[in-house]
Amino acid sequence: MSAQREMKEKNPWQTPVMIIITVIGVIAIVALVTVAVLQNRPLLQKYKYGIVLDAGSSHTALYIYEWPAEKDNNTGRVEQTHSCKVKGPGISSYASAPLEAGESLRACMQEAEKLVPGKRHHETPLYLGATAGMRLLNIENSSASDKVFQAVGDALQKFPFSYQGARILSGQEEGAFGWVTVNYLDDRLKQGLETTGALDLGGASTQISFVSNNYDGSESPRNSVTFRLYGNDYNLYTHSFLCYGKDQALKMTLAQMAKEGPATVFDPCFHPGYTATKNYSILYDGPCVSDRKPQAALATFTHTGKGNFLQCQEAVKSVFNFTYCKYSRCSFNGVFQPLLQGPFGAFSAYYFVMNFLNLTDTSIPLETVKDSLKRYCATPWNQIMLLHPDVKLKYLAEYCFSGTYILTLLTEGYNFTSKSYSDIKFIKKIKSSDAGWTLGYMLNLTNMIPAENPDSPPLPHVGYVSILSVIAVLLFILFILFILSLRPLWPRCSKQPQIV
Ligand SMILES: Nc1ncnc2c1ncn2[C@@H]1O[C@H](COP(=O)(O)OP(=O)(O)O)[C@@H](O)[C@H]1O
């Protein structure tokens, strides 16, 4: 007792001070960790939205994109959450009834109204981009194309979104934004990785876009698009071939076969046994074929399939012009194209057709692919219909042509070889988003890809919190050890056995 008293007399404040220090220390550490965690916790995941309507030549599709509200400019964060296929044909088919073009978009727009949260409606940008169908209508009849846009704009403005306009994309934009989409979704832009080329096959036009070390934009500058994205410069080669989408190419090929105006056109690109009566007037309507019109044509012709791949390939080749090139190298029709540099992603109709034909595997040698298509084209039409009762007849009748056209366009047109064919991947989606120009178009218009790489914290949030917690625990242990090291100075425990 006397020693204890002696201690207390030496350090009269020792015990309460130690307790207070310990409590304050623990509170401080807990507070430190709590504040750090709360302060840096990502804000509640709130999303923003964007809507793009792809008004293609054959149909219109609506896409809804979503991204975390506080991270507008981080890569790979924008995702497609929904798509809606508009019923009926593309808007360019409504030239004689423009109001119906606007009306046709209603169902998909109402769906979007339900899917985008109400409080985000007013800030959600809504774009409509039209491609080759409207390009052709604009060439053929610009006042009709204006009326279609007027009707479509009026219809879209009735919805509560932030309408940003409807316009025709240039072929360059269509090609370049398809390339942006593919490389954005693959996370190649932010990381500065080698990029993937983009091959888009539509109904009325087709695009090829890629970065080549041999191309600086000086030769044929109209094929050059430059981007600075996330601190990297890209010099993109892009070209859009109007009329070389698969529907217009089919028309051109058939028009070429029927140029003498016969009563029956024997078509190697259609299955044996296929036969249909068609109007010459339809075959020659539109700017892609109007100049091929025969002098004195009959009103109708019988379209009869022959199912011969090699002859079909020859017929398809006849719509390409390989005879002139004023540049160092060309693809076709005198269009400059630098040396191909892969890999490539081929989407839209490239995918639909090759997927139907079970030919998306490009590790299969090109010769084997051709053999397989040869057999497919030679299969009688009634067998084809029996094998695929659920496929739309128009598509089904055309897959032999479409497959042949794709292989011809890639090899003869763009100069892919048996070797470089395997650099192509036929793709529909990347992650959850469709490959196509729409996402790249929206990213560009909303400035969601910065020119410079945004500064990002050196550690991810989880790593930061973990390190902070470990340091706090270490400090706490150190503190306890420090207190324990003072133990010899502590007053003796008052509950010592009493010596009576
Ligand atoms: N399931 C399918 N099978 C075959 N072709 C298809 C399928 N779905 C869409 N397509 C074709 O894909 C093409 C899409 O082109 P589209 O985007 O409308 O035209 P463009 O891009 O030239 O304006 C059309 O030729 C259409 O017929």
Ligand SMILES: [Ca+2]
């Ligand atoms: Ca398209």
